[in-house]
Amino acid sequence: MSKSSPRRRFGGKSTGTVTVIEARVHRSSARNAKVAFVLTAIIVGGLAAVVATSYLHPIVALLLGGLIGVTTGAFVWLLVRVWPVIRLLWWWSTEILLAVVLLTGWVQLANHTSTLVTLVVVAVLVGVPAGIPKLRRLVIAWSWCLIVRHRLRVCFAQFIIASQSGSLPLILWATPTPVGERVWVYLRPGLSAKDLEGRLDKIAVTCHASTVLIERASEGNAAYVRFDIKRREVLNARVNSPLVDVIDPSAPASASPLTVPTALDLPDVEVPTVTLPTQAKPAGKKSAPTTTANGSKPAASSADADDDVSDWI
Amino acid sequence: MTTTIPATTTAAAVPVGAGLSMFDPVFIGIDEFGQPVYLDVVYHNLLAAGEPGGGKSGLVNNICGHGVLCDNTRLVLFDAKLVELGPWRDLADAFVGPDIDYGIDTLRRLLVVATNRYTWLLANRRRKLGPDDGMTVILTVIDELAMYSTVLGSKAQQEEFSTLLRGLVSLGRACGMPVVAATQRPSWDIIPASLRDLFGYRAAFRCTSLNSSNIILGQGWAEQGYTASDIAPTNQGAAYLLAEGGMPRRIKAAYLTDTDIYNIADYAAWTRTPTRTTGLPDMGLAA
Structure with missing residues (x-):
């Protein structure tokens, strides 16, 4: 203000x-x-x-x-x-309500109990969510949902020009997702999902996020869209396949006999004997050249092999 | 100068198979919400693409692993690199190595089967093969498609391969002959656009540019924020999957270690003992 x-x-x-x-x-x-x-x-x-x-x-x-x-x-x-x-009060209604509840609770607690009890109650109320990782993450995730709705409103008010009257889209509810938040928005006349796609990077910056995606939330109404705000990569760990659980790992090994070449290093393969597996000549190429780059006539018998090598170089 | 690795003996008792079917949804990984991602492979063709080391083979091996454990399923494998699909070679009805002639012959056989199946469907007043028809599902898996379409063989053979594959991809869907293909970059100079566009499911593993991602997923997705170039190079197996729902989803493909793959292959070979084709097909391997 x-x-x-x-x-x-x-x-x-x-x-x-x-x-x-x-x-x-x-x-x-x-x-x-x-x-x-x-x-x-x-x-x-x-x-x-x-x-x-x-x-x-x-x-x-x-x-x-x-x-x-x-x-x-x-x-x-x-x-x-x-x-x-x-409208402004409505935007901040959750925060106002939370502040009123917390302050009232604090005042009531302080008035009706001794300082020690007050401190113990506060320590339990703050310490338990802070100490249990699952609860802590839940509280943080929902706090981000509150924050991100305001950040999105800042985006619309600051750099996404909508209607002449300056009315902003209706920012509906937000829910936490494993990667960030998902916010539903009802667009006003003058805006479309297409307009917003070009500004996703700016929206991501405003929301302190990594990336933002927008998609339609309703098949029948283009005004109803959904923002997917992503602030962390969750697909880092290895995913195991359930197929491993349906088999018996003690099954007898089964492999057909395989002929393994012994020429496993470059010196083991002599130059004239290069035969890449069924590597045929490209059709567009002319038949065996009559002369090589230095003008000498190549040996007729090695023409195919030369072609093969040049294809691979 | 060759050494021969002998085949190991098989056990006397054969266990009951895993009880899976290709008509079951195939588990391929999880999405960003931690939910499992399943694909309906029988009625769709899948194209997986991305830079080397992105995790394409992991996805392809998941599907192969599911396929070999399924009842009434045949595998036709194409792998010029041999090692990616090699573990399943004994379970496949045809395993095509770096031999484009054999690859073309195999595709021709598949097309004949597809045509015959459609005639059968017509005779039975049907348009689509169902799980109760008792017909086998023939799953064709191609790793490194570009090897067959740009590297091996002559230009004419490469074009013939692409044309035959286009036929199989367009015909196979409703007659229980799906195609799963993996390649690094499916641009028009590697794979004809007419072939690429026939694949209904797309999986874009890490790419270096927005354009590469667009080539895999389709034009316009990168501009909307769905670009595989934002996948970290270290995050193998992460991909954007364009399947049901019409929007690309960020997924992580399940990973099978080499031991897992060989364990599954051994177990599948054990359970398939009564029905599997015997003898190693000609892969075109030079001795």
């Missing part, structure tokens, strides 16, 4: 206002609120007046309708006006 005036950033006198909502969103919200007020007032007021004419004098009904319309419109105006703040 930055100060409203950049001039006063460095210790100048503050006006006391803090920018919670960006100016663009603020203007858009004001306009929307006005439109919402007028529309609600007219529609609700009109409907209320029509219904009221059945019971009251038309003029009284009209006045009543106007009153109901203005009241409802004002309520809607207020709702739309504070919507950016409600």
Whole structure:
């Protein structure tokens, strides 16, 4: 949250206002609120007046309708006006809830127990998850899920330009996966999975991750996508095959007789006797050359062998 | 000047086989969520590619290992390097070494079988072979496909090999004759694009560039973040698998040590004693 005036950033006198909502969103919200007020007032007021004419004098009904319309419109105006703040609270709702629960718990604990008991309870609550690796990993994984939703929102707000009104995609729930997190997002008009594919590297940087993949989460709705955030390589260990378990390793060895050549080193193979296994001449090549590179005539009998060697060099 | 390694004796008693079927899902490894990854190999052709030492042979050996332990399954193996699929050579109905002529003959035989099977299916008012038909599954496994399509033999033979293989890959799917092929880089100059595109399942092991990864998985995946170039060189067996689901999945292929492979091969040979073909087929090995 930055100060409203950049001039006063460095210790100048503050006006006391803090920018919670960006100016663009603020203007858009004001306009929307006005439109919402007028529309609600007219529609609700009109409907209320029509219904009221059945019971009251038309003029009284009209006045009543106007009153109901203005009241409802004002309520809607207020709702739309504070919507950016409600949205902000919604984004941080989990953290706010967690903070409230933790603080309340701490205060209640401190008020109702002695210091020693308080410390023991806190030590158990913190120490047990920290000491048991499985629990610790679970807590860390879910913490990343909280963090990554905010990081994704930063991506959308900072460098992924969406609609003119500046509304952000709905970042739905996130779950931990063995490699990182998986976050479901509902895109708003102006964005597509294709647009995001070109920015996956930037998203990965913003999310402090290694790589990010995006795929559609629904066959029928292109707006519903899924981000796979990957921060660690898990496929490092060796995977054993279950085939080993279905066999009896004491089975008698079975191998057909195999003729093994003894020429296993280069000097063992004499030059004219090179015969690569059925290595035939390439079709595109001309038949045996009449002269070699130095102009001498090759021996007719070694022409095939020469061709074979040159293919392999 | 040759030495001969004698065949060892076989035991008198023969155990019951492992009870697997090629129609069962074939376990090939785990994914990033720790879930096992299975492939339906019978009805799909698999192309595994990536740089040397990436773990292609591990994947191929998993499938071979499953194949040899299956009932009613025949193996046809192509391995110019001999050692990758060599352990299964006695269990295979044909083992093609660095001999393209024998390879072409074998592919021709397979195509005749495929055509005959389709005639049989037509006569039985069917379009696809099922597990209850009692017909054998003929699993063709090719390690280092590029050796047959670019190195061994003449240009005409290489083209003939590619054409015959294209026929087998396109025909084999529904008649129980799947093809599993591995190569380093399946670009058009190594394997015709028309052949490459027939493989439904793709496994991209580590590549050096985005482009290489795209060649294996298909155009556009690298741009979406699915690139095998981000696999660490030390992480052998890690790959992107494009199979069911339509999205590439990061997997780690299960690894069989040499001892495991030979143990499985020995056990399979033991259980297959009544049905296996006897005698080593001509691999084209120079004495």
